[in-house]
Amino acid sequence: xTETRYDVVGIGNAIVDVLAHAxxxxxxxxxxxxxxxxxxxxxxxxxxxxxxxxxxxxSGGSAANTIAALAxxxxxxxFVGKVRxxxxxxxxxxxxxxLGVAFNTAPAADGAPTARCxxxxxxxxxxxxxxxxxxxxxxxxxxxxxxxxxxAGITYLEGYLWDPPHAKAAFVKAAQxxxxxxxxxxxxxxxxxxxxxxxxxxxxxxxxxVDVLFANEEEITSLYEVDSFDEALQHVRHHCQxxxxxxxxxxxxxxxxxxxxxxxxxxxxxxxxxxxxxDAYAGGFLHGLTRGADLAACARMGGVCAAEVISHFGAxxxxxxxxxxAHEFT
Amino acid sequence: xTETRYDVVGIGNAIVDVLAHAxxxxxxxxxxxxxxxxxxxxxxxxxxxxxxxxxxxxSGGSAANTIAALAxxxxxxxFVGKVRxxxxxxxxxxxxxxLGVAFNTAPAADGAPTARCxxxxxxxxxxxxxxxxxxxxxxxxxxxxxxxxxxAGITYLEGYLWDPPHAKAAFVKAAQxxxxxxxxxxxxxxxxxxxxxxxxxxxxxxxxxVDVLFANEEEITSLYEVDSFDEALQHVRHHCQxxxxxxxxxxxxxxxxxxxxxxxxxxxxxxxxxxxxxDAYAGGFLHGLTRGADLAACARMGGVCAAEVISHFGAxxxxxxxxxxAHEFT
Numbered sequence: 001x002t003e004t005r006y007d008v009v010g011i012g013n014a015i016v017d018v019l020a021h022a023x024x025x026x027x028x029x030x031x032x033x034x035x036x037x038x039x040x041x042x043x044x045x046x047x048x049x050x051x052x053x054x055x056x057x058x059s060g061g062s063a064a065n066t067i068a069a070l071a072x073x074x075x076x077x078x079f080v081g082k083v084r085x086x087x088x089x090x091x092x093x094x095x096x097x098x099l100g101v102a103f104n105t106a107p108a109a110d111g112a113p114t115a116r117c118x119x120x121x122x123x124x125x126x127x128x129x130x131x132x133x134x135x136x137x138x139x140x141x142x143x144x145x146x147x148x149x150x151x152a153g154i155t156y157l158e159g160y161l162w163d164p165p166h167a168k169a170a171f172v173k174a175a176q177x178x179x180x181x182x183x184x185x186x187x188x189x190x191x192x193x194x195x196x197x198x199x200x201x202x203x204x205x206x207x208x209x210v211d212v213l214f215a216n217e218e219e220i221t222s223l224y225e226v227d228s229f230d231e232a233l234q235h236v237r238h239h240c241q242x243x244x245x246x247x248x249x250x251x252x253x254x255x256x257x258x259x260x261x262x263x264x265x266x267x268x269x270x271x272x273x274x275x276x277x278x279d280a281y282a283g284g285f286l287h288g289l290t291r292g293a294d295l296a297a298c299a300r301m302g303g304v305c306a307a308e309v310i311s312h313f314g315a316x317x318x319x320x321x322x323x324x325x326a327h328e329f330t
Numbered sequence: 331x332t333e334t335r336y337d338v339v340g341i342g343n344a345i346v347d348v349l350a351h352a353x354x355x356x357x358x359x360x361x362x363x364x365x366x367x368x369x370x371x372x373x374x375x376x377x378x379x380x381x382x383x384x385x386x387x388x389s390g391g392s393a394a395n396t397i398a399a400l401a402x403x404x405x406x407x408x409f410v411g412k413v414r415x416x417x418x419x420x421x422x423x424x425x426x427x428x429l430g431v432a433f434n435t436a437p438a439a440d441g442a443p444t445a446r447c448x449x450x451x452x453x454x455x456x457x458x459x460x461x462x463x464x465x466x467x468x469x470x471x472x473x474x475x476x477x478x479x480x481x482a483g484i485t486y487l488e489g490y491l492w493d494p495p496h497a498k499a500a501f502v503k504a505a506q507x508x509x510x511x512x513x514x515x516x517x518x519x520x521x522x523x524x525x526x527x528x529x530x531x532x533x534x535x536x537x538x539x540v541d542v543l544f545a546n547e548e549e550i551t552s553l554y555e556v557d558s559f560d561e562a563l564q565h566v567r568h569h570c571q572x573x574x575x576x577x578x579x580x581x582x583x584x585x586x587x588x589x590x591x592x593x594x595x596x597x598x599x600x601x602x603x604x605x606x607x608x609d610a611y612a613g614g615f616l617h618g619l620t621r622g623a624d625l626a627a628c629a630r631m632g633g634v635c636a637a638e639v640i641s642h643f644g645a646x647x648x649x650x651x652x653x654x655x656a657h658e659f660t
Contacts (some may be wrong), residue, residue, distance in 0.1 A: 050424070053428050053429075054398070054428055054429060056387070057386070057388065059384065087417040087443070091385075094380070095384040098384055099384060113417070314386065316384060318351070
């Protein structure tokens with residue numbers, strides 16, 4: 001197997017987050033389930049945005065957040081995702097490239113604008129998301145360069161890619177290219193409603209194509225349509241090489257064959273905004289994995305990254321994550 | 331004198347802030363004086379942005395921040411400023427309108443894009459700003475509706491308006507309309523380098539046209555070309571009806587004729603980012619003034635608003651300021 005040029009290449013929806021504080025009543029008015037992601041069209045996006053208070057814009061996207069965390073840890077990373085050639089697209093490109101991430105997906109020159117995720121953060125620090133996919137619907141297999149995939153130790157994919165119409169074909173092409181090059185494929189289940197929309201496909205992926213699976217408690221119990229975390233754990237444990245299951249303030253559970261680790265959550269002085277917690281966890285975990293850390297250390301690193309991201313508003317780290325996990329490598 | 335429809339109408343550059351953390355070395359590389367604002371062209375803006383790390387975007391602009399603070403306190407406000415009809419312009423419009431501020435300046439349909447202020451925050455929480463004025467250069471006297479000015483108790487103007495070519499004429503038209511309607515005119519000196527660029531004009535304004543002046547220590551000593559705060563204080567005290575002079579962690583000094591108040595700064599647990607401190611102070615002070623508070627209470631309210639804004643990243647309040655100053659009105 002040849003040397004890798006990237007530790008991880010992430011493929012996902014390229015999204016700019018629009019974050020605002022809101023009361024719980026906002027969720028009721030808009031018929032939203034707290035903590036979930038809903039897909040919306042352009043018209044709804046305009047209406048919801050108009051009803052939101054003053055907001056802050058920052059680059060987001062689930063896999064992109066994971067890649068940003070990994071780069072912030074010092075990992076070598078690439079990202080594939082579709083923006084439009086507009087102002088928000090330029091912001092997305094700037095934020096990921098200035099982290100040292102290779103991002104060479106050509107922007108769409110026409111069609112829908114760069115994707116936006118309207119995020120309201122309620123006083124309990126929970127985030128509820130409404131995504132207008134915009135230019136993301138143009139991501140397709142032509143955007144996947146098999147040489148880039150073959151040059152990365154791990155290809156990381158977000159389950160949300162099953163939502164836009166052509167991204168699934170890009171996803172499959174990337175997974176095949178990775179396995180042909182003897183590389184690993186990693187998937188995040190993204191969201192319990194996303195699992196609901198695509199359960200059969202996700203079960204097939206987990207059973208046959210995914211080496212490293214990330215899911216939170218809601219997602220993994222939804223996948224197997226079971227009531228308890230432990231039942232889901234028994235289902236998943238022999239299906240992927242590694243499954244990292246996150247449980248919010250209960251920490252995470254990692255299973256790999258007969259190996260099982262139950263890791264406590266990293267301490268957080270005050271949880272401000274849970275946006276991006278799972279994404280950051282995956283970034284920390286994958287960084288550990290590519291650096292040869294054992295699975296317990298990978299889980300601890302994921303936890304430390306998630307703790308940083310939930311301690312402030314916004315989904316990406318505010319400080320270099322490498323400063324926070326240095327002790328895991330000494 | 332007829333009833334007012336607005337407590338304050340603000341006129342200023344309509345700007346979206348692009349905020350990133352940076353080390354002091356960044357300032358040296360770009361030849362920047364810490365804590366100041368430099369005007370840059372489009373090309374420089376692109377170059378500086380490319381050299382900045384991942385950033386957060388939020389609405390800014392000095393007078394606009396002041397108006398946002400005033401609206402957050404429950405004040406009735408309007409804003410006049412020029413954006414382009416682009417994505418950043420839509421963000422600016424959204425953020426100010428959702429605070430309940432009347433903002434009816436027509437966006438430019440062509441020409442330069444919406445203005446951006448590239449702000450780097452160094453580890454000492456100081457902000458250093460580089461502004462690409464973009465569409466702001468199109469603001470002119472036609473954008474001033476004398477009826478709106480006459481309907482506002484106070485017309486508030488930022489000194490930065492002296493930078494774009496036609497805004498000065500808009501400024502003069504607004505000040506005249508205000509005085510014709512027996513309303514007050516308020517000015518912020520904005521920045522010591524801005525005072526340097528326009529000293530003769532600013533002296534004339536302060537001596538003959540401004541009722542309520544806001545300046546920090548660097549600006550007021552620059553205006554009178556004196557070495558000490560006390561010398562500047564002696565110069566200014568009989569020239570404006572009210573002068574509110576801010577001194578960072580030393581609080582503020584307010585003079586009005588023979589009346590003088592020396593008010594301590596409001597406590598801040600941890601200063602994260604000083605962007606917008608002076609703007610928020612002016613918002614709190616003006617709100618007090620329009621509600622009939624005495625000058626010492628106005629200064630305390632300004633201090634409380636500034637303390638909120640410097641306790642987090644970004645120039646606008648994260649919580650309703652009305653919650654923080656309620657005790658001043660009981």
